[in-house]
Amino acid sequence: MTGAPAYRLVIEGETSRFDSVLRRALSDAFEPFGLKLNDEVAVDLAPKPGAIVPGEAKVVIYFGSPVVRTGANTIVSPTDLLIPVVSDLSACSSELPPEVSAFNALPYVGSSAKQAEALASAVLETLGLMPTKRRIFLSYRRAEAREVALQLHDALRARQFNVFLDTHEIRYGGRFQDALWHQLSDCDVLLMLDSKGYFASSWTEEEFGRAGNMRLGILRVGFPGVVPAPATTLTTTVALSDADIGADKRLSDDAIDRIGDALERFRARSVAARLDNMLGTLRLAVEKRGGTIGNPGPLKRVSISLPRPAGRGSAELVVYPAVGVPTSDSVERIAKHAGADCALLYDGQSLLQSWIDHLNWFAGGIERFRWIRADNPGPMLEDLKR
Secondary structure, eight states: OOSSOSEEEEEEESGGGOOHHHHHHHHHHHGGGTOOBTTTEEEEESOOTTOSOTTSEEEEEEEOOHHHHHSSOOOOOTTSOEEEEESSGGGHHHHSOHHHHTSOOEEOOTTOHHHHHHHHHHHHHHTTSSOTTOEEEEEOOHHHHHHHHHHHHHHHHHTTOEEEOHHHHSOTTSOHHHHHHHHHHTOSEEEEEEOTTGGGSHHHHHHHHHHHHTTOEEEEEEOTTOOOOGGGTTSEEEEOOGGGBOTTSOBOHHHHHHHHHHHHHHHHHHHHHHHHHHHHHHHHHHHHTTOEEOOOOGGGOEEEEEEOSTTOOEEEEEEEEOOSSOOHHHHHHHHHHHOSSEEEEEOOTTSOHHHHHHHHHHHTTSTTEEEEETTOOHHHHHHHHO
């Protein structure tokens, strides 16, 4: 161990089901955030009551089975962040004890890499490392990829992704472009359907450019015969062949599975990179003002210290970065976790002005809480020093 762990996984129930495939999926999921399993992320396998150190961000993974369902060996508290795991969703009543069955369960059959990746994503979401909304922005040219876009919208929603599709999500009468960029800022990944005319459309070209400016991860779905444009050099690609698209212009089931699996893996890297960029910008702004900033801790929080003028000591603040559009739920979670003067760091460059006005009004009613715009942290830092 390099020090006290920032996160803790508690493995309960039929612990033999916590196999090497799941361990690898968890290790791969934590890696983009600079966290190592059994180091910054502790793993407690069936700990004794009272053995867990309080105050750490933790999640309980409870493996159900008919044996533990009728046994008396569960030590799970109803207040814990808990993910029940069953062999099949139809087996919840036969595999989970009453105090666990109230929580939403996930299926995991030993050695299933796909289910292991889904469970690992759920762990990161429960710990607050990734957004729980699982938002994906689908960028496509209607004239060429409409059928595929509609098909992916439904298929990914079945995988519990929240998919933004412009024809489904933006109401009539709204300012289309402003609403579009607001929605883009709230997504984890831009899923780009790269058909032949993708960059010939000003709309899709601007969506691609905006996503890059936000440091949003771009997963490219390359259509058959499309040569990747130079701008896509740094994207991750799922390549389609002629066999992947039928005469009805719809994707094969195999192609949909490949895209969904790639999204599950890619999303964590996208969110981690965006968080790192936000914290990097904040670090530069703090150090420019003679302050110091600590290394990220639980929930990626950092502590900053800024010298006040005329020898009046320093201003101290705990800052929590948040990917996407801030909500009252995230504010409440941060305020409870911090226990000190705190702030939420968010990217406001593409948010609707009405939403920013709402945030400013909302912040005025919360004691010891501030908003810091990651794209322009200077004004708030200057105000903090006063």
